[in-house]
Amino acid sequence: MRALAAVLAVIWLVPLAWTLDTALKPESETTRIPVSWFVPGMSLDAFGRVFGDGEVLAWLGNSLLVGVAVTVLTVAVTSLAAFGLSRTRFRGRSFVLALLVAGVVVPPQVLIVPLFAEMVGLGIADTYWALVLPQVVLPAMVYVLKKFFDGVPRELEEAAVIDGAGRLRVYWSLMLPLARPALAAVAIFTFVTTWNNFLWPFVAVSDPHLMTFPVGLATVQSSYGVRYAQVLAAALLGGLPLVALFLAFQRQLVTAIKG
Amino acid sequence: MKRSGFWFVAPFLVLYVAFLVVPMLVGLGASVTDQGITGHAKFVGGANYLELFRDPAVWSSLWHTLIFTVTSTPAIVLVGLGMALLANRAVPERWLYRLAFFAPYLLPVSVVVLIWNWLYQPGFGLINDLLTRLGLGEVGWLSTDGMAMTSIVITTVWWTAGFGFLLYLAALQEIPRQLYEASALDGATPLQQLRRITMPLLSRTHQLVIVLQILASLKVFDQIYLLSGQGGIPGVRSIVQYIYESGFTRFRVGYASAISYVFFALIAVIALVHFRLTAEKR
């Protein structure tokens, strides 16, 4: 069993190891036949060139910007909505709940074409707005948070209300701190999803300066022909942040993705 | 006070309406026009819907999507389950398994495709190099439709098995140790334990993983589009890719919207059937 596990793990790691290996080779050695793992002159040059070029860093910057913006907006908007649905009664509440369920069924993939047309109509195609705003709509997140709020005992809230706190205050000072683990899960899930999202960002922007990392990497070519070591170094650099995040926040990430 | 509840929901609702309801309506409107990419449109009635049922590319891309789903889903589920069973054992290198099995899932699709494109290369690709060393012939991993689909499935399994792995691992950890200890006292072998304790207790997870995987596979676009050289192998084109190409490569926003709607109906039916089935069981 142990041997089997080790073999499987090695198979799973070889593609990554080979990528790293290629990225460390001098460009002239990358396409040599037969293949060899160790060649003279291995160095971090390719990584250096990726940094020097700046393009990949700009895409990573865009990814970070978009990821943070979507995450912040999602957490803010969905937690407010979840609180409202869990703790208040208003006309149309059941309609909103039904909308949420309906929204979960809609695959974002079927919206790409009309959504692009809408961005064109609004005049925000090819802007950060087009990248961020449509990605904020995650009805499932409202659902997750609502379930969490539903589980918070009413007594806590009533005590606060007696102390004269308004609803916004109850939300901000009582519920949000209580919901920290759930919010963290929502935030991490949203960030990971946004960071790795391909299809919508691919549709939303055409300007290479606005592209997120996955889109830029797949779309923009080098004018000087394919430089394998450099391309794979860029791929590793862009793939690294989330893996590092995984190592740092293993437990939270696992809970988030399970949720 | 009565209205204040609504204001909590309002910001979300605004975004929901603007970027989910409105595009649904925009798409519905566009689907009965000949709208092009620049927005000009003329009403054409049901012409787009009639056309798509006769369009061989619609059927072939649905077929590719189906093939992808039925081949990748079992592989991903089985590999994910196997990984979880292997990694759930109390061994010191457990963290390494978790990292190895789960790391690929955290990579953006374009990174995954670059890596595999590199591995699949003729001549200097690692896989073909290995085959040559073993005395087997090279395989043109991306050169024929059939092989390209196989390569896409292999890549997908490597990339996403970690998701099933994680769900199974979590489910395994919830099974009380005492069950195993008690059965061990009764003389049960590990294989018997697997069959009588582990598998029955995982049945809900199976269902969850399989359903999530099927729904995700039907919506596949990224890795097929990118691994086939951005649409360069029409023989593996998925339905979402055909929607993308109709709308943005052939500039037919109206037609693409009509296909989107039919595809959406299909997904909704599958989701409903699943919902019905699970509702009856409970």
Add this chain to the structure above:
Amino acid sequence: MDRRTFILAGTALATAACSGPAGLAYWDLFSGGDGSRMMDMVGAIGTRLDAVTLAWGTPYYTKLAMAAAGGRAPDLAILHLSRLPGFAPMGLLDPFDDDLLAAHGLTQDRFPPAVWNRARSDGRTYAVPLDTHPLVLFYNTELCGKAGLLENGRLRPIRGPEQLLAAFDKAGLALAAARDVNPWRLFWTLYRQQNGQGLLDDAKALTALRLLGKIGATTRFTDNNAAVALFGSGQAGFFWNGEWELPTFQTQHTPFDVAPFPQVYDRPAVHADSHAFVLPHQRSRDPQLTAQTISAVAELIGQSLTWARGGHIPAYQPVAASQAYLKLLPQANYRSAAAEVELDPPVWFAGAASDLQSAAGATIGAVLGGTKSPEVALGELKATLVRLRNTPKPA
């Protein structure tokens, strides 16, 4: 989430949305040798261009159309003239101001009529051609010499299908045809050499397909990389492709020369395309930036000789007729092809990397590969054309 992060993210978003690139935004689809020559040209001119290269073919045209539809397209872009009928009438390109072009010497009389006509749509100029790039016949001077096909060191003119087949038979032809648009290019050449009109004259199409079937039967039919390798390493006497492969064989020191595509039928004609500069549609075009863009176009066109090193025939006649170009060999050996070029038919579904080229290419490729008879292929080709013609043109 604390408020500070939120505000910070908001500000970052706002500022990032406002800051743009420094020079004029310019998109092309050139990689490899063409890519680096274009970068040299961009670097050599006075106007600052912020150049980006996207993947050749369908991905490029998809992104260009989406950018133009969104209204925030780059200031300048490369377009194959064969794609103009799919782009200009839809409003995806902005027309050039003819007076501004004239002020920079970019006038009709300085371009070959065959390409200049295709740069216009609905009475306006939408493109400034940089080159024409026809199919040519590469030949290995050693192998063809041994086969007795040379005369004074140059390929003896090949006339008619029999001579063509005999020559290929003697020296061997490497042909790129698998999963490629080359079959369509060859077909269109042979069809137009018979003066075939429209889409499609059955008898003339069948003649072309039958010849291709015969050529395929005697040929090392293969994919492009393999064909290049075969010719480059001296294993085939002929190589049929676009002139853009020229630098590859120069760096490989293959003993080769280039001839125009042979005249097999009634009139000289050869499939070609033309890389041209266009103004992708912008919602609000800044006249000052547009003027700068046009002067950048004129400057780039002025660098045509650099471009010609890649094999392409300069479209700009002052360069094409210059001594420097006439001395550039083997490029100047096939310059006559510029007068015989046949672009794709001017319909919205044709052009470089279009549906027509890939669908028809697959059918014709099967004839070359010997897996489909010319008669069956003709039926399929016609069905493809019917399907494409019946596809409603997007508004």
